[in-house]
Amino acid sequence: MTETAPRPTLEAVAARAGVSRATVSRVVNGGDGVREPLVERVRRAVEELGYVPNQAARSLVTKRHDAVAVVIAEPETRVFADPFFALQLRGISKELTAHDSQLVLLLTEGRADHARVGRYLAGGHVDGALVFSLHLDDPLPELVQRAGVPTVFGGRPGWGDGTRSAVYVDSDNRGGAREAVRHLVGLGRRRIAHITGALDQTSAVDRLDGFRDVMVDADPGLVVEGDFTPAGGERAMRELLGRCPDLDAVFAANDLSASGALRVLRAEGRRVPDDVAVIGFDDMLPVAEQTDPPLTTVRQDIEEMGRLMARLLLRGLDGRGGEPGVGGAPSSVVLPTTLIRRASA
DSSP states (O other), X not given: OOOOOOOOOHHHHHHHHTSOHHHHHHHHTTOSOOOHHHHHHHHHHHHHXXXXXXXXHHHHHHSOOXXXXXXXXXXXXXXXXXXXXXXXXXXXXXXXXXXTOEEEEEEOSSHHHHHHHHHHHHTTOOSEEEEESOOTTOSHHHHHHHHTOOEEEESOOOOOSSSOOOOEEEEOHHHHHHHHHHHHHHTTOOSEEEEEOOTTSHHHHHHHHHHHHHOTTOOGGGXXXXXXXXXXXXXXXXHHHHHOTTOOEEXXXXXHHHHHHHHHHHHTTOOTTTTOEEEEEEOOHHHHXXXXXXXXXXXXXXXXXXXXXXXXXXXXXXXXXXXXXXXXXXXXXXXOOEEEOOTTO
């Protein structure tokens, strides 16, 4: 075993800079009241000695942990298989990194995991939480509220009881769905089906509502529930072809569902878009550009959603009361969507 050199201390930095320990502490912890020449001397000493602040001690001074919990209400098999989560995490990570804050990833597989996450958040390990992919019966909002940590949600929360407010970042799911279906109508399609997402999530409900806004008198048999996965898209597409073999268009609630639908249509000898036009939702390039044919889809800026979630939370932590959205920032943000036309419709 090799011996490691002792870590430089605050006292060593103070001696090198020729200032008091209290001055070094104020500079290292971002405090005010230190003249600029002294600040430069301290920073130079920190760099020369390779001093790294002790996070536990620093937290006692700043009351901050420089860490944010990212809670995804999905099992790890779903999170690591769906590029949506990778894009959102990338946006979150970029914003937190720019503010020298760490990302702590927490996933939930079942009720035992919910309890574990609740205990972790209540334990004072992080400054706040970013929570997304919630389901309507999810206990996470209650656990987060009980833990008392500032929180920003990804997606419009669906508790709808009028008693709780929330800061969230979402896309215009309903408007995007309307635009997709109007495009299909404009192509002359009349038997337009919809493969929904999991209807215990508000994004799926909003996209279904957008479909119904345009297809007011649609045959109920043209709507089949999916689950935002390729396998769910395949199952729903087979069911739709069994119910309505003369359908001529499909709007799927996300790109993964659309990719599953395309595979079934190809296997059944249906030409896309000649026989059946297909539109997805998300515009995840690893999916949308590699389907056969390339997928027409509704683009939402998933990475920007992640960045905005982190930005709202960090702004709130820097404001009064630790509440996101203070200081003139909007309480919640809904991003616009855009129809991206490719070969499938």
